[in-house]
Amino acid sequence: MTLARIDDAQRRARLAVRHLLTTRAAAVEDVAEAVVGLHATDPATVFLSACARLARPSVAEVEAAFYDRGTLVRLLCMRRTMFAVTAATAPVVQAAAGAAIAVKERRKLLDFLAEGVGWDADRLAEVERDTLRALARRGEATAVELTRDVPALLEQVVVAAGKPYETRQNVSSRIIRVLAADGRLRRGRPLGTWLSTQFRWAPATPWPELDPDEARAELARRWLASYGPGAEADLKWWTGWNLGHTRKALAAAGAVAVELSSGPGYALPDDLEPVEEPEPRAALLPALDPTPMGWQARDWYLPDRHRPRLFDTAGNVGPTVWWNGAVVGGWSQRADGGLVWELLDDVGAEAEAAIAGEADRVASWLGGVRVIPRFRTPLEKELTT
Structure with missing residues (x-):
């Protein structure tokens, strides 16, 4: 049987359309659904990724989805990474990836507490109950406020004992993290601006339990x-699953084998015919955006020669410039908030003009706010200095 062949150009055409690099969405929820989930390890990434794809970019609109409508939520899930997904997608993601992460996080927490403060599972459960009761009374609270109500959260553990960077850490942050992974509390509004990494917490009901195999297939x-x-x-790689779960999920999803330029691959059965290549449009995507982080093998849209300047040593991508479904450069912001970029490929005058126009668009909605990526990459730092 001859397999359908889908070359790199066809993959880039699909990427450009499906990841909203050629058209823009009206709602934040549409953006999150288009890419399954937005990376949220760095709080700024969600806003930058969403606004890059919105017809009318707005920080307030993203905040409304999180904090007013409740249609966008943050979950610790694929690859033990924080994602922002729609509330409709959250039960699938939690059952397919988040629940297993939560089990591992709780096991690690118990080991950490047993060694550090001598707590067992019963003591942890008691402190968790007290914490959830305190949060329910307050309705919403910061971690510091919760420690005032539950003094046990202030107990400290020595981290990296004997190392030059040895420090002491309250148990509060780790306990709250596990409660969030279990779905028993969720992040509310940040303490500062949309760039803040400090959040208030609110009570939550765990997501409906779905069959893990069915969730992984979905x-x-x-x-x-x-x-x-x-x-x-x-x-x-994207999910963090083992090979057995990956293969079982592909089969259950009805995936069919195809031949990619790089070798064997899979596609949905209704995605085998050639697609029309869209009109190219420039895009400036932020550090950790889900598109450049969507595949383990990236040479079909991001040439290997560019990787050393666009990624840090841990594999985190920096801000990227896109044209015609491929990465052609990187960008950053000066201290005054102005955007600067460098093209790593010759893309021609039309593309350069489009990229400059997109940079103006991003600068306009940012309004002078400067965003410094949490994980800085060589080209981003070069452009800043």
């Missing part, structure tokens, strides 16, 4: 619909 289907066609290794 997440694989959604990944293929947004990121496909792709290799088995790409889905395994």
Whole structure:
């Protein structure tokens, strides 16, 4: 049987359309659904990624989705990474990836507390109950406020004992993190601006429990619909699943084998025919954006020669410039908030003009606010200095 062949140009055409790099969405929820979830390890990424794809970019609109409508939520899930997903997608993501992460996080927390303060599972459960009761009374609270109500949260553990960077850490942050991973509390509004990394916390009801196998199949289907066609290794890396779960999910999702330029891959059965290549449009995507972080093998849209300047040593991507479904450069902000960029490929005068126009668009909605990525990359730092 001859497999359908989908070359790199066809993959880039799909990426450009499905990840909203050629058209823009009306709502934040549409953006999150288009890419399955927005990276949220760095709070600024969610806003930058969403606004890059919105017809009318607005910080207030993203905040409304999080804090007023409740249609966008943050979850610790794929690859033990924080994502912002729609409330409709959250149960699938939690069952497919988040629940297993929560189990591991709780096991690590118990080991940490047993060694550091001598707590067992019963003591942890008692402190968690007290914490949730305190949060319910307040309605919303910061971690500091919760420690005033639950003194046990102030107990400290020595971290990296004997190392030059040895420090003492309250148990509060780790306990709150595990309660959030379990879905028993959720992040509310930040203490400062949309760039803040400090959040208030609010009570929450755990997401409905779904069958893990069915959830993994549905997440694989959604990944293929947004990121496909792709290799088995790409889905395994993106989700953080083991190989057995990956293969089972692909089969249950109805994925069919295809031939990619780089080798074997998978696609949904209704995604085998050639697609029309869209009119190119420039895009400036932020550090950790879900598009450049969507695959393990990236040479079909991001040449390997560019990786050393666009990624840090831990594999985090910096701000990228896109044209015609491919990475062609990187960008940053000066101290005054102005945007600067460098093209790593010759893209021609039309593309350069479009990129300059997109930079003006991003600068306009940012309004002089300067965003410094949490994980800085060589080209981003070069452009800043």
